[in-house]
Amino acid sequence: MRSCPDLSQVPQTVQKLKSEDHTARVWNAANGQLVTTLQGHTGSVQSAVFSPDGQRIVTASQDDTARVIRMVTLSEIADLLAK
Numbered sequence: 001m002r003s004c005p006d007l008s009q010v011p012q013t014v015q016k017l018k019s020e021d022h023t024a025r026v027w028n029a030a031n032g033q034l035v036t037t038l039q040g041h042t043g044s045v046q047s048a049v050f051s052p053d054g055q056r057i058v059t060a061s062q063d064d065t066a067r068v069i070r071m072v073t074l075s076e077i078a079d080l081l082a083k
Contacts, residue, residue, distance in 0.1 A: 019045045024059045026071075036074065040067055 019025060024045045026035040038048075043063030050057050056077065060066045064082040069075070 022061070022063075024048045024057070026057070036071075038067075038069055038074070040076065040079075041065060 022039070022041045022043060022045065024038040024041075026038070027033065028035055038057070038059060041059065041061035041063050043061045043065075045059050045061050048057055048059045050071075055071055057069050057071055058066055059069070066078075066080040066082075067076055068078040068080070070077055
């Protein structure tokens with residue numbers, strides 16, 4: 001079971017990087033520390049974006065899927081497949 005990040009310690013602005021290893025990493029923009037690594041894609045992650053309230057992140061991958069993750073629990077809300 002993955003541990004949930006303590007979002008109370010993370011500034012509103014965080015960086016997210018695309019990744020060739022099929023993960024999306026969320027970094028604290030203020031201090032450069034890794035907040036969490038999101039897994040589940042089977043292709044390279046090409047983009048990631050936070051919801052306006054910062055509670056969800058959507059990652060898009062070369063595996064033709066987009067995943068919606070609830071950041072507080074790191075639970076997947078949706079796994080969308082491109083047609």
